[in-house]
Amino acid sequence: xxxxxxxxxxxxxxxxxxxxxxxxxxxxxxxxxxxxxxxxxxxxxxxxxxxxxxxxxxxxxxxxxxxxxxxxxxxxxxxxxxxxxxxxxxxxxxxxxxxxxxxxxxxxxxxxxxxxxxxxxxxxxxxxxxxxxxxxxxxxxxxxxxxxxxxxxxxxxxxxxxxxxxxxxxxxxxxxxxxxxxxxxxxxxxxxxxxxxxxxxxxxxxxxxxxxxxxxxxxxxxxxxxxxxxxxxxxxxxxxxxxxxxxxxxxxxxxxxxxxxxxxxxxxxxxxxxxxxxxxxxxxxxxxxxxxxxxxxxxxxxxxxxxxxxxxxxxxxxxxxxxxxxxxxxxxxxxxxxxxxxxxxxxxxxxxxxxxxxxxxxxxxxxxxxxxxxxxxxxxxxxxxxxxxxxxxxxxxxxxxxxxxxxxxxxxxxxxxxxxxxxxxxxxxxxx
Amino acid sequence: xxxxxxxxxxxxxxxxxxxxxxxxxxxxxxxxxxxxxxxxxxxxxxxxxxxxxxxxxxxxxxxxxxxxxxxxxxxxxxxxxxxxxxxxxxxxxxxxxxxxxxxxxxxxxxxxxxxxxxxxxxxxxxxxxxxxxxxxxxxxx
Ligand SMILES: [Zn+2]
Numbered sequence: 164x165x166x167x168x169x170x171x172x173x174x175x176x177x178x179x180x181x182x183x184x185x186x187x188x189x190x191x192x193x194x195x196x197x198x199x200x201x202x203x204x205x206x207x208x209x210x211x212x213x214x215x216x217x218x219x220x221x222x223x224x225x226x227x228x229x230x231x232x233x234x235x236x237x238x239x240x241x242x243x244x245x246x247x248x249x250x251x252x253x254x255x256x257x258x259x260x261x262x263x264x265x266x267x268x269x270x271x272x273x274x275x276x277x278x279x280x281x282x283x284x285x286x287x288x289x290x291x292x293x294x295x296x297x298x299x300x301x302x303x304x305x306x307x308x309x310x311x312x313x314x315x316x317x318x319x320x321x322x323x324x325x326x327x328x329x330x331x332x333x334x335x336x337x338x339x340x341x342x343x344x345x346x347x348x349x350x351x352x353x354x355x356x357x358x359x360x361x362x363x364x365x366x367x368x369x370x371x372x373x374x375x376x377x378x379x380x381x382x383x384x385x386x387x388x389x390x391x392x393x394x395x396x397x398x399x400x401x402x403x404x405x406x407x408x409x410x411x412x413x414x415x416x417x418x419x420x421x422x423x424x425x426x427x428x429x430x431x432x433x434x435x436x437x438x439x440x441x442x443x444x445x446x447x448x449x450x451x452x453x454x455x456x457x458x459x460x461x462x463x464x465x466x467x468x469x470x471x472x473x474x475x476x477x478x479x480x481x482x483x484x485x486x487x488x489x490x491x492x493x494x495x496x497x498x499x500x501x502x503x504x505x506x507x508x509x510x511x512x513x514x515x516x517x518x519x520x521x522x523x524x525x526x527x528x529x530x531x532x533x534x535x536x537x538x539x540x541x542x543x544x545x546x547x548x549x550x551x552x553x554x555x556x557x558x559x560x561x562x563x564x565x566x567x568x569x570x571x572x573x574x575x576x577x578x579x580x581x582x583x584x585x586x587x588x589x590x591x592x593x594x595x
Numbered sequence: 596x597x598x599x600x601x602x603x604x605x606x607x608x609x610x611x612x613x614x615x616x617x618x619x620x621x622x623x624x625x626x627x628x629x630x631x632x633x634x635x636x637x638x639x640x641x642x643x644x645x646x647x648x649x650x651x652x653x654x655x656x657x658x659x660x661x662x663x664x665x666x667x668x669x670x671x672x673x674x675x676x677x678x679x680x681x682x683x684x685x686x687x688x689x690x691x692x693x694x695x696x697x698x699x700x701x702x703x704x705x706x707x708x709x710x711x712x713x714x715x716x717x718x719x720x721x722x723x724x725x726x727x728x729x730x731x732x733x734x735x736x
Binding site: 537538539542543544545546549550553571572573574575576577 | 601603604605610631633635636638640654657658659660661663692
């Protein structure tokens with residue numbers, strides 16, 4: 164079902180017009196309310212009146228995650244704090260969180276976008292949906308929750324963690340839809356299989372996101388659970404989940420272009436890529452009030468097409484993600500930068516800065532092992548002391564990353580040294 | 596007291612052989628060896644005839660090595676000897692962390708290497724009770 168046919172099936176001309184009007188209004192508002200952007204525009208000799216059409220978008224400055232961090236916590240907000248009704252945050256690269264805010268209208272916009280995603284996945288008021296993303300500062304749980312309520316579905320706010328309880332309620336309530344990470348859904352499927360209960364469920368749709376996954380994973384999920392699985396994309400800086408999602412044809416993720424303008428750029432030259440060419444995805448918000456962003460660099464690599472989809476939607480589609488233009492890892496929905504591990508290890512006197520991250524997927528759950536070299540000056544003859552060091556490192560890393568970590572002490576000089584940029588990550592998850 | 600080397604090794608195939616081959620290549624003779632393992636790593640404890648040289652060559656081979664003192668007690672090959680030693684240590688209110696032994700000593704009696712939280716006190720109470728505590732020279736030959 165198409166939730167908002169007017170907006171999702173506009174002609175490209177109408178999209179162009181709508182985006183142009185919204186962009187020029189947005190730039191004017193941001194110029195007068197956000198010092199950071201006003202200064203940037205002034206430095207570039209740019210005035211709000213110079214932006215009259217969506218074609219002028221490329222004149223605007225880029226925004227990066229660093230800009231958000233430099234203006235921590237509320238420096239980029241374009242409204243007085245009294246108009247902000249919600250804050251979300253995600254862990255940042257240096258311990259400082261990336262903080263995002265929403266006005267009442269932003270929340271409305273968010274739940275509109277998520278309702279479109281769910282409707283596209285065939286979910287409606289007759290459905291019972293378990294939201295098994297984490298609730299809290301992470302945008303996944305509450306984002307899906309409000310969207311599903313807006314749609315009129317019956318929402319069961321599971322959050323993440325208790326698989327047994329989730330399965331019991333799934334069966335007892337006759338749950339028909341679920342929103343969670345794809346790897347967690349596979350884990351649920353295996354737990355059901357082991358209990359011989361895989362055919363005792365009524366799921367028909369799954370809305371999966373917050374981590375990269377492959378077409379093969381979709382096929383596996385669909386075959387095991389006899390449902391249709393859909394891909395949802397988003398990032399908290401722009402909105403949270405619901406910036407884009409795929410339809411039943413699975414030919415790329417439709418971007419809600421009436422609110423977010425996608426661009427694909429070459430991450431080195433920053434020049435726009437041709438349609439179909441892989442580059443870094445960049446978003447400009449058109450309607451966000453609390454945290455409007457110009458040309459935010461997502462670091463996600465993909466390509467875009469503007470062809471009309473078989474489903475009838477005219478919205479541009481971004482392809483499955485091809486990776487990242489930086490070294491960020493997504494592990495169980497949590498963003499992890501190797502530099503975070505390094506910073507955390509530096510806080511522990513007994514460790515060396517030589518480390519390696521081993522990411523794997525075991526029983527469909529992502530695991531992170533951090534290998535740390537034992538340094539002779541801190542090496543003790545006692546096993547107890549080495550074990551407590553292991554625990555201490557695991558604890559520090561867990562609180563820095565927001566993710567449980569397995570720590571392995573390794574012999575000195577066994578972690579590869581390199582002349583240039585050290586290789587810090589071995590990702591054994593087969594994603595492509 | 597004698598010198599003992601503790602070497603950090605990962606619990607992996609061949610990791611013990613990596614240590615022993617470094618010793619062999621440098622003509623260092625092992626007198627005793629004991630491995631204390633956890634699922635992830637092990638501490639290999641060894642007594643050798645040339646402790647300083649052993650540390651040097653193991654360090655050069657990339658190993659983390661700790662040289663510590665160890666109490667090595669001469670025990671005669673008869674029932675009750677070990678029991679007597681443990682009693683002396685227990686009566687002195689000392690806890691044993693680990694023990695291992697040197698059995699082959701060219702006709703001499705075996706040595707029991709014992710680690711407690713207070714090695715000096717352990718050596719002295721044992722001596723008070725008539726036990727012979729070996730010195731490094733005793734294991735060099
Ligand atoms: Zn479509």
